[in-house]
Amino acid sequence: xxxxxxxxxxxxxxxxxxxxxxxxxxxxxxxxxxxxxxxxxxxxxxxxxxxxxxxxxxxxxxxxxxxxxxxxxxxxxxxxxxxxxxxxxxxxxxxxxxxxxxxxxxxxxxxxxxxxxxxxxxxxxxxxxxxxxxxxxxxxxxxxxxxxxxxxxxxxxxxxxxxxxxxxxxxxxxxxxxxxxxxxxxxxxxxxxxxxxxxxxxxxxxxxxxxxxxxxxxxxxxxxxxxxxxxxxxxxxxxxxxxxxxxxxxxxxxxxxxxxxxxxxxxxxx
Numbered sequence: 123x124x125x126x127x128x129x130x131x132x133x134x135x136x137x138x139x140x141x142x143x144x145x146x147x148x149x150x151x152x153x154x155x156x157x158x159x160x161x162x163x164x165x166x167x168x169x170x171x172x173x174x175x176x177x178x179x180x181x182x183x184x185x186x187x188x189x190x191x192x193x194x195x196x197x198x199x200x201x202x203x204x205x206x207x208x209x210x211x212x213x214x215x216x217x218x219x220x221x222x223x224x225x226x227x228x229x230x231x232x233x234x235x236x237x238x239x240x241x242x243x244x245x246x247x248x249x250x251x252x253x254x255x256x257x258x259x260x261x262x263x264x265x266x267x268x269x270x271x272x273x274x275x276x277x278x279x280x281x282x283x284x285x286x287x288x289x290x291x292x293x294x295x296x297x298x299x300x301x302x303x304x305x306x307x308x309x310x311x312x313x314x315x316x317x318x319x320x321x322x323x324x325x326x327x328x329x330x331x332x333x334x335x336x337x338x339x340x341x342x343x344x345x346x347x348x349x350x351x352x353x354x355x356x357x358x359x360x361x362x363x364x365x366x367x368x369x370x371x372x373x374x375x376x377x378x379x380x381x382x383x384x385x386x387x388x389x390x391x392x
Contacts, residue, residue, distance in 0.1 A: 124186045124197055126166035129287070133254070134159045140258035144388055150215070150261055157211035157223045158257070164204035165230030171197050172234055180294045219260035226250040226257070243288075243302030244281045251280025259389050266389040271330020275323040282319035285312040317350040 137158040141151045170177070170187050174197075177188035186192045208227055212220035229246035237243055255272035259265075288295070288304040289312060296305055304312040324346045328339055 123184075124167055124170045124192060125163050126169065129283070130159070130162040130166050133162050133251075137254050137257060140255055140388070141261065144258045144262060146258070146261055153211055153214050154219070154223075154257060154261055157208060157215055157220070158226070158254075160204050160211060161208040161223060161227035161230070164201055164208055164227060165234065167197050167201040167204060168231060169234045171201060176298050180298065182294075215257075215261050216265070218265050219257055222253045222256040222260055225253050229253075238302050239300045241303055241306060243304070244284050247280035247284040248277040249280075251283070252277035255388055262389075269330065269388050269390055271326045272388045274330070275326040278319040278323040278326070282316040282323070285316040285319075289313070321347060321350050 134155060138151065138155045141154045146154065170185060171194060173185075174187040174194055177185040180188075182188045187194060187197055205227075209224065212223040212227075214220070215223060229250035233243065233246040237246055252273045254276050255268035259268045259272075285304050285307075288302065289309055292305055292309060295301075307315065324343050328335060328343050
């Protein structure tokens with residue numbers, strides 16, 4: 123529970139889906155998933171280790187270190203093991219793909235170590251999620267670059283996830299001196315920006331690939347527009363909860379389906 127299970131699982135599944143979409147062999151795909159999973163575990167665990175005292179003061183009962191169900195030394199050891207494994211699996215992917223995978227880990231750690239308290243708190247998410255398609259394409263034998271629309275969609279989804287994930291903790295974070303971009307924008311503007319970013323990602327996946335757009339992709343895009351409108355309306359009726367972030371995860375899953383079954387390539391020129 124200390125690894126931030128939902129984001130960890132979501133990023134790992136998305137990375138695996140992208141690897142499958144570009145046609146990686148089973149062995150390469152397994153290594154890619156392991157590299158992403160261990161990297162995400164190190165990010166989640168390090169976040170809770172660094173925030174243990176702050177979470178305890180804030181009364182966070184959803185944090186295992188804060189309530190004492192796991193000790194800090196154990197979590198620190200697990201973090202170190204996860205980092206070593208992430209590096210090993212990244213190296214097994216090869217230079218370019220491994221470098222892209224490690225850039226995602228570096229972004230997560232940069233966020234945990236200080237960027238989250240600045241106006242640039244969105245930047246690690248933009249870079250890391252934009253790099254996910256690159257890990258998949260660069261792991262191919264010819265190591266092609268990802269298409270621009272794949273990177274753009276990933277970056278927009280990442281920033282949207284950041285904005286919504288922080289919303290329930292705005293007051294507690296402010297009391298502890300954390301003032302990232304969502305804290306400066308406020309709940310309403312943050313939600314609005316996140317909705318627009320999710321729709322932008324869907325539009326990039328819809329119109330970015332070369333060739334005609336099949337009808338079912340229009341239907342999926344319409345469903346995302348309707349869902350985003352619903353989220354915006356519900357947010358105006360009360361304080362944001364974790365459900366907004368979960369709604370974005372569902373939206374991201376739809377976007378990944380567009381990736382995986384579109385029948386178009388994700389490499390440069392696609």
